[in-house]
Amino acid sequence: xxxxxxxxxxxxxxxxxxxxxxxxxxxxxxxxxxxxxxxxxxxxxxxxxxxxxxxxxxxxxxxxxxxxxxxxxxxxxxxxxxxxxxxxxxxxxxxxxxxxxxxxxxxxxxxxxxxxxxxxxxxxxxxxxxxxxxxxxxxxxxxxxxxxxxxxxxxxxxxxxxxxxxxxxxxxxxxxxxxxxxxxxxxxxxxxxxxxxxxxxxxxxxxxxxxxxxxxxxxxxxxxxxxxxxxxxxxxxxxxxxxxxxxxxxxxxxxxxxxxxxxxxxxxxxxxxxxxxxxxxxxxxx
Amino acid sequence: xxxxxxxxxxxxxxxxxxxxxxxxxxxxxxxxxxxxxxxxxxxxxxxxxxxxxxxxxxxxxxxxxxxxxxxxxxxxxxxxxxxxxxxxxxxxxxxxxxxxxxxxxxxxxxxxxxxxxxxxxxxxxxxxxxxxxxxxxxxxxxxxxxxxxxxxxxxxxxxxxxxxxxxxxxxxxxxxxxxxxxxxxxxxxxxxxxxxxxxxxxxxxxxxxxxxxxxxxxxxxxxxxxxxxxxxxxxxxxxxxxxxxxxxxxxxxxxxxxxxxxxxxxxxxxxxxxxxxxxxxxxxxxxxxxxxxxxxxxxxxxxxxxxxxxxxxxxxxxxxxxxxxxxxxxxxxxxxxxx
Numbered sequence: 001x002x003x004x005x006x007x008x009x010x011x012x013x014x015x016x017x018x019x020x021x022x023x024x025x026x027x028x029x030x031x032x033x034x035x036x037x038x039x040x041x042x043x044x045x046x047x048x049x050x051x052x053x054x055x056x057x058x059x060x061x062x063x064x065x066x067x068x069x070x071x072x073x074x075x076x077x078x079x080x081x082x083x084x085x086x087x088x089x090x091x092x093x094x095x096x097x098x099x100x101x102x103x104x105x106x107x108x109x110x111x112x113x114x115x116x117x118x119x120x121x122x123x124x125x126x127x128x129x130x131x132x133x134x135x136x137x138x139x140x141x142x143x144x145x146x147x148x149x150x151x152x153x154x155x156x157x158x159x160x161x162x163x164x165x166x167x168x169x170x171x172x173x174x175x176x177x178x179x180x181x182x183x184x185x186x187x188x189x190x191x192x193x194x195x196x197x198x199x200x201x202x203x204x205x206x207x208x209x210x211x212x213x214x215x216x217x218x219x220x221x222x223x224x225x226x227x228x229x230x231x232x233x234x235x236x237x238x239x240x241x242x243x244x245x246x247x248x249x250x251x252x253x254x255x256x257x258x259x260x261x262x263x264x265x266x267x268x269x270x271x272x273x274x275x276x277x278x279x280x281x282x283x284x285x286x
Numbered sequence: 287x288x289x290x291x292x293x294x295x296x297x298x299x300x301x302x303x304x305x306x307x308x309x310x311x312x313x314x315x316x317x318x319x320x321x322x323x324x325x326x327x328x329x330x331x332x333x334x335x336x337x338x339x340x341x342x343x344x345x346x347x348x349x350x351x352x353x354x355x356x357x358x359x360x361x362x363x364x365x366x367x368x369x370x371x372x373x374x375x376x377x378x379x380x381x382x383x384x385x386x387x388x389x390x391x392x393x394x395x396x397x398x399x400x401x402x403x404x405x406x407x408x409x410x411x412x413x414x415x416x417x418x419x420x421x422x423x424x425x426x427x428x429x430x431x432x433x434x435x436x437x438x439x440x441x442x443x444x445x446x447x448x449x450x451x452x453x454x455x456x457x458x459x460x461x462x463x464x465x466x467x468x469x470x471x472x473x474x475x476x477x478x479x480x481x482x483x484x485x486x487x488x489x490x491x492x493x494x495x496x497x498x499x500x501x502x503x504x505x506x507x508x509x510x511x512x513x514x515x516x517x518x519x520x521x522x523x524x525x526x527x528x529x530x531x532x533x534x535x536x537x538x539x540x541x542x543x544x545x546x547x548x549x550x551x552x553x554x555x556x557x558x559x560x561x562x563x564x565x566x567x568x569x570x571x572x573x574x575x576x577x578x579x580x581x582x583x584x585x586x587x588x589x590x591x592x593x594x595x596x597x598x599x600x601x602x603x604x605x606x607x608x609x610x611x612x613x614x615x616x617x618x619x620x621x622x623x624x625x
Binding site for chain 2: 001012014016038039040041042044046048065066067095097098245246247
């Protein structure tokens with residue numbers, strides 16, 4: 001097995017793969033991240049052929065590791081970079097306990113964090129990537145890590161995963177050398193990864209105080225709506241992968257978050273509209 | 287790269303062995319321990335050791351995760367107790383839930399999945415009805431599987447609670463009815479010990495023998511290292527607490543037709559975990575012990591299953607033990623036809 005160690009935010013990964021290809025691609029895209037050479041890791045991710053002969057014949061990549069799901073579908077070898085990223089997500093979602101994990105993107109300005117959560121297709125990932133090119137520090141497009149003791153948000157700035165139309169939209173504002181390979185026809189459509197801005201990597205240990213939570217929804221007339229606390233709470237329990245696993249700790253962290261962080265539902269039809277709505281809310285924060 | 291699960295066994299037996307590990311050695315140990323569901327037991331075992339700062343939070347996480355598992359297991363047991371209280375029949379907790387409910391060393395840091403309980407065979411249909419009334423539902427709606435469970439297995443088809451999403455296995459004996467050793471379930475129920483909660487656990491000797499039965503006769507040694515660690519903890523605690531333990535254990539092993547199985551388990555526990563065993567009960571080393579050890583340690587430092595051939599041989603053996611040959615053929619035919 002080939003291996004690669006990666007550190008993203010507070011987490012150290014050991015990736016082991018039958019093939020060199022995904023690890024070479026990762027090494028190139030994560031070249032600015034700190035690499036630990038001491039051999040320690042929080043999680044091991046494994047990329048292996050589904051069956052022994054599938055190493056060479058129509059190679060297919062089975063994702064597993066310290067934590068795994070019994071029904072994970074294998075991916076073809078040309079999507080092995082996606083497999084590696086999914087493998088890392090899986091370890092966090094099922095195994096990480098040092099923070100409450102919210103399935104949300106996050107960006108920071110002046111020590112304060114904006115979190116965006118919602119269903120797939122809400123645009124939370126694209127919005128965070130776009131704001132990262134416009135003066136915000138990118139903290140992550142997949143998981144926001146909430147510290148249960150301090151209430152602060154920790155950064156987990158993995159590669160930004162762009163899907164379908166978002167690829168062309170971001171191509172207009174991000175130089176080509178920050179893009180990974182285009183993977184067509186994945187289970188989520190076309191996917192292309194983007195390296196976060198260097199600043200996001202260099203400051204990945206810096207925490208931020210959660211200041212605003214948005215539930216964006218793409219494709220509707222621009223609008224902002226208030227939400228009830230109980231609705232916010234329930235939707236965040238659904239957006240957290242380890243809320244149940246943390247027991248009372250998770251409950252305390254989440255109620256504190258809901259009690260203290262202003263929250264809005266936001267409808268929008270374009271990046272510019274979203275930016276305008278966010279700026280208007282942000283400027284009125286205490 | 288580590289070629290087998292030896293580092294985990296060494297660390298559990300003698301925590302000092304971790305002092306010689308380098309970073310990669312620790313990462314291997316953690317992957318093996320997670321794969322064998324022994325990370326919580328390991329974390330507790332290493333309490334007080336000079337563990338590198340990179341590893342300390344991983345062990346702390348494991349302790350917190352198993353603390354919560356313990357709490358949830360006890361809650362689930364109490365839900366079952368309340369559902370079954372009107373029946374006034376003994377409900378005996380089994381395996382992990384029993385260890386934590388009785389506050390035994392074997393429960394420290396143990397991962398616990400489903401709730402396993404044992405009830406008298408003649409109360410089985412009343413238990414089934416009471417659980418269905420209290421919100422549990424069938425997991426396998428397949429008629430063949432359902433009939434198979436009812437005719438040949440030692441438990442009801444698994445039930446899951448529709449709100450809490452937790453499984454319960456209701457046993458009326460400890461091994462499949464078709465298996466060759468046939469432990470005496472009535473004797474186990476009669477000797478069961480009542481806890482303050484009103485639930486029961488098996489008597490010490492029966493509890494150990496159930497773990498032995500599980501290791502040797504019921505499975506293909508999946509989870510064998512954890513099973514054997516349970517056996518190690520139970521043997522140490524019971525034999526220290528009661529001078530008569532080995533004598534009683536001998537009597538109960540004969541009663542349940544588990545003498546050779548007990549002997550094998552004791553030899554394996556001694557070989558891997560240095561368990562203090564009464565030599566007469568453990569008997570002479572056999573060549574096949576070597577195959578068992580080979581199978582139990584079949585896990586590499588990436589956390590992968592290794593030794594496919596050995597694993598496959600034990601898998602086939604597990605079916606062979608469970609079913610007479612003609613029945614096995616019928617079963618595999620039925621499974622194959624359904625794809």
